[in-house]
Amino acid sequence: MASGIDIVLQGVLLGGLYGLFAAGLSLIFGVMRLVNLAHGDLIVLAAFAILALVNGLGWPLPLAVVVAAAAMFVVGYVLQYVVLNRTLGRDILPPLLLTFGLSIFIQNGLLEAFTADSRRLSAGDLETASIALGGGLAVGVVPLLTFATAVAVIVALNQIFYRTAMGRAFRAVSDDPVTAQLMGIDNRRLFALAMGIAMVVATIAALFLGIRANFDPSIGPARLIFAFEAVIIGGLGSLWGTLAGGIVLGVAQTVGASISPEWQLLAGHLAFLAVLLVRPRGFFPRAID
Amino acid sequence: MRDPVTIAAAPRYRVEVRTPLSTAAAVAGLCVVAALVALPWYAPRTALKDMFFVLTLIGLAQCWNLLAGYAGILSIGQQAYVGAGAYMLFALSIFLDLDPLLSIPLAGALAALLAIPTAKIIFRLNGAYLAVGTWVVAEVFRLVCAQIKSLGGGTGTSLPADVTSGAASVRLLADLMAVRAPVARDILAYWLALTFAVGIVAACYLVLRSRQGLALAAIRDNEAASESIGIDRARTKFWVYCLASLGAALIGALVFYQTARISPAAAYSVTDFTAYVLFVVVIGGVGTIEGPIVGALVLYALSCCSACSRSPPCCSFRAACGARWRNASTSTCSRPAGGW
Numbered sequence: 001m002a003s004g005i006d007i008v009l010q011g012v013l014l015g016g017l018y019g020l021f022a023a024g025l026s027l028i029f030g031v032m033r034l035v036n037l038a039h040g041d042l043i044v045l046a047a048f049a050i051l052a053l054v055n056g057l058g059w060p061l062p063l064a065v066v067v068a069a070a071a072m073f074v075v076g077y078v079l080q081y082v083v084l085n086r087t088l089g090r091d092i093l094p095p096l097l098l099t100f101g102l103s104i105f106i107q108n109g110l111l112e113a114f115t116a117d118s119r120r121l122s123a124g125d126l127e128t129a130s131i132a133l134g135g136g137l138a139v140g141v142v143p144l145l146t147f148a149t150a151v152a153v154i155v156a157l158n159q160i161f162y163r164t165a166m167g168r169a170f171r172a173v174s175d176d177p178v179t180a181q182l183m184g185i186d187n188r189r190l191f192a193l194a195m196g197i198a199m200v201v202a203t204i205a206a207l208f209l210g211i212r213a214n215f216d217p218s219i220g221p222a223r224l225i226f227a228f229e230a231v232i233i234g235g236l237g238s239l240w241g242t243l244a245g246g247i248v249l250g251v252a253q254t255v256g257a258s259i260s261p262e263w264q265l266l267a268g269h270l271a272f273l274a275v276l277l278v279r280p281r282g283f284f285p286r287a288i289d
Numbered sequence: 290m291r292d293p294v295t296i297a298a299a300p301r302y303r304v305e306v307r308t309p310l311s312t313a314a315a316v317a318g319l320c321v322v323a324a325l326v327a328l329p330w331y332a333p334r335t336a337l338k339d340m341f342f343v344l345t346l347i348g349l350a351q352c353w354n355l356l357a358g359y360a361g362i363l364s365i366g367q368q369a370y371v372g373a374g375a376y377m378l379f380a381l382s383i384f385l386d387l388d389p390l391l392s393i394p395l396a397g398a399l400a401a402l403l404a405i406p407t408a409k410i411i412f413r414l415n416g417a418y419l420a421v422g423t424w425v426v427a428e429v430f431r432l433v434c435a436q437i438k439s440l441g442g443g444t445g446t447s448l449p450a451d452v453t454s455g456a457a458s459v460r461l462l463a464d465l466m467a468v469r470a471p472v473a474r475d476i477l478a479y480w481l482a483l484t485f486a487v488g489i490v491a492a493c494y495l496v497l498r499s500r501q502g503l504a505l506a507a508i509r510d511n512e513a514a515s516e517s518i519g520i521d522r523a524r525t526k527f528w529v530y531c532l533a534s535l536g537a538a539l540i541g542a543l544v545f546y547q548t549a550r551i552s553p554a555a556a557y558s559v560t561d562f563t564a565y566v567l568f569v570v571v572i573g574g575v576g577t578i579e580g581p582i583v584g585a586l587v588l589y590a591l592s593c594c595s596a597c598s599r600s601p602p603c604c605s606f607r608a609a610c611g612a613r614w615r616n617a618s619t620s621t622c623s624r625p626a627g628g629w
Contacts, residue, residue, distance in 0.1 A: 035417035037365075092416045096363060097571055104564055221559065225428060228421040232414075262443075266432040269425050273410055276422070280413035 006137055007254050013139065015230075015250030016147030017212065019243035020205040021223050022230035023153055024198035026242040029231065031170050031194040032088060037099040040224030041106040042199060046072050046206035047215050048114055050121060061123060061207075069203040076199030081192035088191070103220060110217035121210030146208040150246070153201055154239045160197070161239075170194060174237075229272040235282030244283060248275070325483055329466070329476045337479045341547060343589050344482040345540050348489045349562060350569040350581030352536035355493050358576035359505040360529040361512065363416065365563050366423030367537045369407070369430045372556035373400035374538030375545035376434050382452040383440070389546050390458045393481065397539030403430075404534035408527050424559075431557035445552025453549050478547040485543060489536050494578055496532070501525065509576065537562075 025039045036042075046068055053064035079102075087094035129141040161167040172180040173190055181187055209215055209223070226249060234245030249268050256267020275282070329337060349367070356362045377396035381387045387395070411422040435443040453459070454470035463473035496502050504525050507515035516522050541562075545551050555561075565588065573584025 035420070037420075093357065093363060093575065096365075096417055096420060097567060100365065100564070100567065104560065225421070225425060228418075229425065232418060232421070236418075262432075262436060266429065266436075269429045269432070272425060273429070276410055276413055 003258075007258050008251055009137065009139065010143070011251030011254035012247050013143035013147045013250070014254060015243070015247030016143070016150040017205070017208055018226050018230045018246030018249050019150040020146065020153060020201070020208060020246075021227040022234075022242045022246055023150070023157065023239060024201040024205070025224075025227045026231050026234075026237070026239055027157060027201065028194055028198045030237045030239075031174050032191045033174075034084065034088060034095055034191075035092070035099070036198075037096060037224065038102040038106060038220075039099075039198075039202065039227060040222065041103045041110075041220030042072070042076075043202045043206045043209060043223055044215055044217060044220040045075075045106055045110065046199070046203040047121070047210045048110055048119075048217075050203070050206060050210060051114075051119055054121065061121065065203065065207050068206075069200045072199040072203045073196040076202075077192045077196040080195035081188060084195070085188050085191055103224075107217050107220060114217060116216055116218070118214040118216045119210075120214050121207065123211045127211060142208070142211055146212065149204060149208065150243060153204060154243055157197075157201070157239055166190075166193065226268070229268065232282055233272060233275045235285035238284045241282060241284035322483075322487055326480070329479065334472060334475055337475050339589070341475075341479050341482045343585050344479075344486040345544050346565065346569055346585040346588065347582055348482070348486045348540045349537060349566045350573070350585055351486075351489045351493055351578075352533040352540075353563075353566045354570045354575065354577075354581050355496070355529060355536075356533045358570065358580075359497070359502075359509050360526050361509055362526055362530055363420045364423040364530075364533075365420045365559070365567070366425070366427035367533070367566070368557050368559055368562035369423070369427035370400055370404065370534040370537035371541030371544070371562040372427070372434065372553070373403055373430055374541030375551055375556045376400075376437075376440060377538070378542040378546055379440055379446065379448065379551050382448055383446070386452065388456050388458050389452060389477070390456075392452075393542045393546055394539065396542040397535060400538035400541070401531060401535035404531045407534075408530050412523065412526065412530075427557055427559075431553045434556070435553040441552070443553060445550065445555070447551075448546070448549040453546075475547070478543060481543050482540075485536075485539055490578065490582070492532075492536075497578070501528075505529065 021040070021043060025036060028034050028036055049068040049071060050061070050064050053059045053067060054061055057064075059067070084095060084098065087098050123142070126141055126145075130138045131141060131144065132138045159167075161170060169180070169185050169190055172183065173185060173187055177187055226246075229249050230245035231242050232245065233248050234241030234243070248271060252271035253264050253268040257264035259267070325340070328340060332340075349371070353364070353367055356364055356367070374397050377399045378389075378392055381392040381396055382389070385392075407426050411419055411426060414422045434440065440446055454474055456474075459470055459474050459477055462477055463470045466473065466476065468476070497505065504515065504520045507518070507520055508522055508525060512522060541556070545556060548555075569584035569588050570581050571584070572587050573580030573582065
C-alpha cells in the first residue's frame with residue numbers, strides 16, 4: 001500500500017517537471033497556434049547556457065539562471081520576430097518544417113560546442129536532500145521544488161494572461177488576430193513577446209532538468225514528446241490542463257517503471273494513446289483547433 | 290439577348306494529355322531507368338552503394354510527399370514503418386529462414402498492416418498534433434521492438450549469413466554474373482531499390498491520375514470544399530496513409546537487408562528516415578512528382594561536398610546536416626513552395 005502511494009506521489013512530482021516542459025509550449029500554442037518542434041531542444045540549449053555560465057565563468061547557480069533566462073528571452077524574441085513570424089499563416093507546413101529544422105540545427109550546434117558528453121547542473125546538498133513524511137514515505141526536495149515551481153509558473157502565467165494589459169492583448173490575438181490588429185495591437189511584437197516568455201519558462205524547466213538528471217545535446221526531442229503529450233492530454237490552450245496532463249504522464253511513467261524499468265517510457269506513451277482514444281481533445285480543452 | 294452566331298464562334302476547348310515536353314521527359318526517364326538497370330555491369334561497387342542510398346531516399350521521399358503534399362497528412366513518424374518493415378524482415382529471416390526476395394516484400398506488407406490500427410488512433414488528431422501523434426507511435430514501435438529479446442532487444446542483432454550472402458537468390462545471382470556472393474548481394478539490393486523507387490514513383494503517378502488522385506488534389510487545395518463536393522476525406526486519407534506506410538516499410542526492410550544489422554535506435558531513427566526525407570521533399574518541392582527526385586539528388590550532392598570539405602568527416606557531416614537544415618528552413622521561409 002505504502003509503495004503504491006509512493007509510486008503515485010513520485011509520479012505526481014515527476015508530472016511537475018513535465019508540466020514545466022509543457023507550459024511554454026502550451027503558452028505559444030495558445031497565443032499564436034504555433035507548434036514549436038524545437039521546444040525540447042531550446043530547453044536543452046537553456047540548460048547548456050546555464051552550465052556554461054556556471055562552469056565557464058564560475059557564477060553561482062541562481063545568478064546563472066537569471067542571466068540565462070534573460071538571454072533566452074532575447075533568443076526567443078528575436079527567433080519569433082525575425083524567423084517564425086514569417087511562417088505563420090493558414091498553412092501549418094512551413095512553421096512545422098522550420099521548427100523541425102531548427103531542432104536539428106540546435107542539436108548539431110550543441111554537439112559541436114559541448115560534445116556528446118552527459119552533463120548535469122550541480123545544486124550541492126539539495127540534490128540528495130529529502131523530507132520524511134512518515135509511514136516509510138519520503139519525498140526528495142528537488143522534485144518537490146520542481147512541482148512547486150511548476151505550480152508557481154502556471155499561477156504567474158495565468159496572472160499575466162488575465163490581469164495585465166499584455167495578457168488581454170494575448171487573449172485578443174488568440175481569439176481573433178485580425179480584429180486585434182484593428183484595435184491597434186501589433187501582432188508581430190506580441191508573438192515575439194510570447195515566445196520570449198515561453199523561453200524564460202523553458203529556462204526554468206532547464207534548471208530542474210539539469211539538477212534532476214543528466215542531459216546531453218540529443219535529449220531534446222524526447223523532452224518535446226513528453227511536453228506535447230502533456231499538452232494534448234490536458235487539452236489545448238489550458239495551462240492547468242497542461243499540468244494535469246504532465247501529472248497523468250508522470251504517474252503512468254512511474255507505474256510503468258515499477259513494473260519494469262523498460263516499461264517506463266512505453267507506459268507513458270501508451271497512456272497518451274489511451275487518452276486519445278477516449279478523449280481526443282484532452283481533458284480540459286479550451287481552444288478549438 | 291445573345292446572338293447564337295457568337296456562341297458557335299466561341300473557341301473550342303482542346304484537351305491535351307500529352308505535350309512535346311512530357312513525351313521527351315517520358316523518353317528521357319525510360320533511358321535513365323534503362324541505364325540504371327545496367328549499372329552493375331559498368332559501375333564500381335561504391336557507385337552501387339551510393340545509388341542505393343539515393344534510390345531508397347527517393348522512395349521514402351515520394352511516399353512522404355504523397356502524404357504531406359497531396360493528402361495533407363503531416364507525419365513526422367514514418368520511421369515507424371521503416372523500422373517495422375526492417376524488424377519484420379529480421380523476424381522472417383531469423384525465425385523462418387526465408388529468402389530475401391520473398392521476405393523483403395512480405396515484411397513490407399506485414400508492417401504496413403500495422404498502419405490500419407495506427408491510423409484509427411492518430412486520425413483523431415489534426416494538423417500539427419497529428420504530426421506529434423505519429424512521432425509518439427514511432428516511439429512506441431521502437432520501445433516495443435527494444436523489448437523483443439530474440440531480436441536483440443535494445444542492442445540489436447545481425448542477419449544470419451545464410452540469409453545475406455548465403456541466400457539461394459544471392460548465390461544464383463553470383464553464379465550468373467560471375468561475382469563473389471557479397472558483391473551479388475549488393476547488386477540484388479541495388480536492383481530491388483531501383484524496383485521499389487521506380488515502382489513507388491510510378492504508383493504515385495498512377496494514383497494521382499486516377500479518380501482517387503483527383504480527390505487527393507481537391508483535398509490538398511481545400512479540405513472543406515472537397516468534402517462539399519462529395520469526397521470522403523477520412524477514407525481517402527486512410528488509404529493514402531496505408532499506401533505511404535507500405536512504401537516506407539518496403540524500403541525499410543530493404544535498407545536493413547543491405548545493412549544486415551539492426552538496432553531500435555537505427556531502425557527508428559528520426560534523423561535518417563524523417564529529417565532527411567523532409568529535407569529532400571522540401572528542397573525538391575512539396576506536392577510534385579519530380580520534387581523528391583530532384584531533392585534526393587541535391588542531398589546526395591551536398592553530402593558528397595560536405596564529406597570532403599573538412600578533415601574529421603563525421604563531425605563535418607553532422608555540422609553540414611545542421612547547416613543544410615538551416616538552408617532548408619530558410620528556403621521554406623522565403624519560398625514556401627520549395628526550390629523546384
